[in-house]
Structure formats: C-alpha cells, structure tokens
Amino acid sequence: MGVKAFPVSADEAARLATLHQRCFKQSWTAAEFASLMNNPAVIGLVFTEDERDIGLTLLQTIGSETEILTFGILPERRGLGLGYGLLQAICDLLLASGKHNVFLEVSENNKPAVNLYLGFGFKQISVRPRYYDDGSDALIYRLALPQ
Numbered sequence: 001m002g003v004k005a006f007p008v009s010a011d012e013a014a015r016l017a018t019l020h021q022r023c024f025k026q027s028w029t030a031a032e033f034a035s036l037m038n039n040p041a042v043i044g045l046v047f048t049e050d051e052r053d054i055g056l057t058l059l060q061t062i063g064s065e066t067e068i069l070t071f072g073i074l075p076e077r078r079g080l081g082l083g084y085g086l087l088q089a090i091c092d093l094l095l096a097s098g099k100h101n102v103f104l105e106v107s108e109n110n111k112p113a114v115n116l117y118l119g120f121g122f123k124q125i126s127v128r129p130r131y132y133d134d135g136s137d138a139l140i141y142r143l144a145l146p147q
C-alpha cells in the first residue's frame, strides 16, 4: 500500500471540496476552499493511497503555530490507521519546514476524532463551552513537535 500526502494549489480547490463533501455532513464549497487557499498562510494537502484520493487537510500557519482547519479520511477507508498516517504526514511536513506546534478544534461529541488526536499525543489546552450548533463544547488540542 502506497500512501502519500502532498500540497496542492488553489487551482485544485474542487478536488479538496469533493473530498470534504464525502467526509463531512456540512461541507465547504470549492469557492470556499479556493478563497482559503489563496491565503499564503494556508496549505491544502491531498492524501492518496495507491494514487487514489482518500483524505484531505487544510493547514494555516502563523509564526511557528499551525492550525489544522479541516481533516478527513473517506468513510470507506476509515478504521485502518490512515488518520494516524495523515497526522504523521502533517507532522513530517511541519518539522521539515521548522514549525513547532500544531493545534486544532474538535467537538467533544466527535469521538472518532477525539480518540484519534488523543491517541496521537495531542493534549487538551482549552475548551469553548457550547461552541457548536448542537450545544457541544469545542475542545482545543495542541501537540508540541520536537525541536
């Protein structure tokens, strides 16, 4: 099995939007992806397995802090360790470019994602009570990369 994560330009916003739509109930349009990706602080990554698109992420870096804006693996490829694989690819990319910390926001109700991030080594640093429409708290997680 050959998995690979690589950056794509805003020209490929529709490719990311297609993946996002298959990963999330409330998805972002290609125009929304393009607008985000036209910001030089933002990088979109496509994750492939044997050349087929299976996941995506969008990263925004300010100084040495990188936020994961979105992250997903296609439903039919979940539970196989690929979420860990994409997180590892993000960390490798950030380490190679001298960035030191990664953080994100996740609903307390999103158990697969909460377990993924905690299992990978993220620590909770804050909480936004009742942040989401369903009344759930947003948990803020951070991972310090080795310097």
Ligand SMILES: CC(C)(COP(=O)(O)OP(=O)(O)OC[C@H]1O[C@@H](n2cnc3c(N)ncnc32)[C@H](O)[C@@H]1OP(=O)(O)O)[C@@H](O)C(=O)NCCC(=O)NCCS
Pocket: 023, 024, 070, 071, 072, 073, 074, 077, 078, 079, 080, 081, 082, 083, 084, 085, 105, 106, 107, 110, 111, 112, 113, 115, 116, 117, 119
């Ligand atoms: C969250 C998500 C990325 C996990 O991807 P994945 O490829 O299934 O994750 P992995 O197979 O690498 O699993 C890693 C860990 O996640 C946790 N996990 C994954 N699926 C789970 C599930 N259905 N229930 C509970 N925990 C789960 C487990 O702790 C697992 O570790 P383990 O196998 O050692 O127990 C995927 O479910 C997804 O894309 N969800 C929809 C989009 C989303 O919610 N993204 C996160 C937004 S913040």
